[in-house]
Amino acid sequence: MSTPSQEDYLEAIWVLTDEKGYARVTDLADRLQISPASASKMVRRLHEAGLLTYERYRGFSFTPRGRKTGRLLYARHQILERFLTHLAIGSAQDIHRIVEGIEHHFDVMRVDQIERLVVYIDHHPNWWAQFLDDDGSVSQPPIGKST
Template sequence: MDGPSHFHTQKGYELAGGSPLTAAMEDYLEMLCRLCGTEGFTRVHLLAERLNVQPSSASKMVDGLKREGLVKAEKYGLLRLTPRGEEVGRYLLYRHGVLHRALCLLNHTESELEQTERIEHFIDRRTVENLARLLERYDLPPR
């Protein structure tokens, strides 16, 4: 059994992980990646609408993503992902897809969106890759 010094609170694990992105920032970046995927840009009001938040909240979060170098704002309210934002966003979409497929397989359902959204921020890359390999064995292609 692990000794007492190996246990932390959720916040403790987050702080130890060293990622500058919070779970909320990941949610916004993931949605930005979805929205920018078709035309290469989106707007704050569309982001807010898709995440069911107020535009002022979305604007504040976009400011944080800009500070992290993941998003840039342009004339006329256009939002675009930076190359780094695209890279991180694509991984977040991949992680979401792998976890969603695994949960649907496990629970014999068509959608496990809520569970996926709750879990995806707390799973590491190694586990995501191992889940992807497991899904390949079940011959479940990405959705």
């Protein structure tokens, strides 16, 4: 599979192409807050890995494999953000930062169990409300006791 850095690029390219219909090296550099030279270098690497088609000075686009990978990476990110949002562990900005730190530890093909839980929570808000304390934090049994 891809490195965490490659995953970040593929996810960013997915978002850019979803929002604008295309992605350019300068757009990618702006989104990831890196230099255009660094973005260009990674685009070439992703091209060599068969995830992008790239022509110098003409731009790049996903290959079918790259499109599938980008979609899965973006979906993984969204699932983890939704899950942490349900846990109410911080602001949207905090949650995004946390997900950026942990998402690479989750195989994109294995987040389906977390997704199933998120969907269950979405469809059973009363069950989830019972799981949370009155103050919105996650219920935890006293140490040494189970509920």
